[in-house]
Amino acid sequence: MTMSNTGGRRKPPTIHDVARVAGVSRGTVSRVLNGGHYVSPAAQEAVNAAIRKTGYVVNRHARSLITGRSDSIGFLLTEPQEKLFEDPNFNVLLRGCTQALAAHDIPLLLMVAGTEDERRRIMRYITAGHVDGVLLVSSHSGDPVAEQLRDAGVPLVQCGKPMGLGSKVSYVAADDRDGARDMVRHLLSLGRRRVGMVTGPLDTPGGVDRLAGYKEVLTEAGVEIDERLIVSGDYSRASGEAGAGRLLERVPDMDAVFVASDLMAQGALTALRRAGRRVPEDVAVGGFDDSAAATESVPALTTIRQPYDRISNEMVRVLLAQIGGEDPAAVILPTELVLRDST
Amino acid sequence: MTMSNTGGRRKPPTIHDVARVAGVSRGTVSRVLNGGHYVSPAAQEAVNAAIRKTGYVVNRHARSLITGRSDSIGFLLTEPQEKLFEDPNFNVLLRGCTQALAAHDIPLLLMVAGTEDERRRIMRYITAGHVDGVLLVSSHSGDPVAEQLRDAGVPLVQCGKPMGLGSKVSYVAADDRDGARDMVRHLLSLGRRRVGMVTGPLDTPGGVDRLAGYKEVLTEAGVEIDERLIVSGDYSRASGEAGAGRLLERVPDMDAVFVASDLMAQGALTALRRAGRRVPEDVAVGGFDDSAAATESVPALTTIRQPYDRISNEMVRVLLAQIGGEDPAAVILPTELVLRDST
DNA sequence: TTCTCTACTGTGAACGCTCACAGAAGCATG
DNA sequence: CATGCTTCTGTGAGCGTTCACAGTAGAGAA
Secondary structure, X not given: XXXXXXXXXXXXXXXXXXXXXXXXXXXXXXXXXXXXXXXXXXXXXXXXXXXXXXXXXXXXXXXXXXXXOOOOEEEEEOOOHHHHHHOHHHHHHHHHHHHHHHOOOOXXXXXXXXXXXXXXXXXXXXXXXXOOOEEEEOOOOOOHHHHHHHHOOOOEEEEOOOOOHHHOOEEEXXXXXXXXXXXXXXXXXXXXXXXXXXXXXXXXXXXXXXXXXXXXXXXXXXXXXXXXXXXXXXXXXXXXXXXXXXXHHHOOOOOEEEEOOHHHHHHHHHHHHHOOOOOOOOOEEEOXXXXXXXXXXOOOOEEEXXXXXXXXXXXXXXXXXXXXXXXXXXXXXXXXXXXXXXX | OOOOOOOOOOOOOXXXXXXXXXXXXXXXXXXXXXXXXXXXXXXXXXXXXXXXXXOOOOOHHHHHHHHOOOOOEEEEEOOXXXXXXXXXXXHHHHHHHHHHHHOOOOOEEEEEOOOHHHHHHHHHHHHHHHOOOEEEEOOOOOOHHHHHHHHOOOOEEEXXXXXXXXXXXXXXXXXXXXXXHXXXXXXXXXXXXXXXXXXXXOOOHHHHHHHHHHHHHHHHOXXXXXXXXXXXXXXXXXXXXXXXXXXXXXXXOOOEEEEOOHHHHHHHHHHHHHOOOOOOOOOEEEOOEOOHHHHHOOOOOEEEEOOHHHHHHHHHHHHHHHHOOOOOOEEEEOOEEEXXXXX
């Protein structure tokens, strides 16, 4: 080896080189690469040795050209961009999906559709077949992108329940309603009866379901639902602060509040502190998500854990199944009540 | 058009279809696609019309196969995984790079090398030529991945100054030293003289430079450097809390503290509050980064803004230049003092 | 032996594009 | 009229794979 390797990249070995080294044909190497059926053990071994020796790595472009698959998937974010920063859940979802895909040796392409222009470019990219499927994150529910992709025949899994139920697109979501029920039951078990709620956006299924769970448990328990105790937010910290403030004005002796996200709950804590309420003594606070915000706030938040690791795993599993020809599927995962200091 | 399009995806048009519709040859279409030199205006127009009519989108796999370029770049994260969550800067960097690349119509592949196994797989992927270049995020400085990539001849831009100066790898970083100087000057201008510091990890250039700036300004101002007022952290919230606590034990009448990251500064606020110090009356607190943490904490943090939007833009610019054959380059960007309530 | 079946292997074609090259057409110059 | 130059256009080859097909060898059955 006297070849210089400083500077430019050396031309990588091809399947042909491997075949030559192994003393077999391209076809045999290809078969070994794709599962090894109908290959003699001797050839199998020779090819593997040659691959190790040459450092061969398959050229995915050449493969894709003929198979028509790209063997990569897109992670598409259609949130308005600022949300990306405020939402602590996005991070963990992204990481989970990246790793779940890595296990299948599938690269993840990150796509952020902030502007209309970007949206168009990305749609063109996707529908041209440059990804085999799309993981879609968009709580923004009226999003036409899901339907567009579905109509284009692109395998798709959405994170969170989509608004239109008839739309027949796969999704993976936590059981919002059940989580809300658990939290409100917990608050009632503490003896609280004037339980407020700061909801999520009510044009999203998540927002609606958490509110529904809240109402359901109160009704079950014989506590009358007081509309003054319900105010809606948009998952942002600021809206949680404003919402809790409004609740206190309306019902000064509120003794518990269920806030539909941890970030909003952080805001609520601020409002409560400003109003001189002690948490949890005067007002118990329950959050939702179990994001980083829950442990960072003071006091640490009792919350409903969304199983983001499982959600990302399921999203990938369902997407790959769909790419493999299976029908769209909906997966609802159980949540878990996490007790901390705010209740 | 009686062709059904329910279910599977229709085979997309090729350059051949466009050529036929436009009444020209493949070569001419290809020339139009790649800049349009040596093409008559008439042909130019005919081809563009045909592209619009057919909805043609170039097949990147076929193109890559022949050009040897992949026209995609990798965003590689070699932090241990938990950091991804704690670091609010990661998000904004990732988004910035995605969008800067989108402007060049280049997809971004997200790669997370948490385990040794993942690291190996990713290196194989990269060195096989499946990306044209790599944006590397790794404050973890002894990271061999940068040198490995450089030795493999892969264009590379690192975020933040790398440790070994002779390593000849491109990087883009904020001017840590100058930022630190600004902050400490600001603290001194408030009349504070017992200025503590919680540093970043001192095996990273960022950590070292911020400390250097601190010492420099104090010396300049004739304030003796008191080693009891210096304690090191690791950018995590917890280490900021512990660090500030230790400083207070050693120097109870400390009247200001410069904390090398906003996240640590948040922790420091907690420690100060617990120790009964008012911020900023008793102790002025300065952070670094201007991350979300700075505005979320109470009081909001005076901090040094790192221009992340410019950093990501520059990273992409330098990387593309390097892919285009230019030499590695180092870019240092100016920081900015942001005044808020903590000083 | 001959036939069939199974297990395995090699070969040519094709995927959709770019690139190098050859040539055509137009125009100015000798 | 030949020559050269510039501008434009078409053609064939080839990038590294997979896939369909044809073929070989060996085992077992008739």
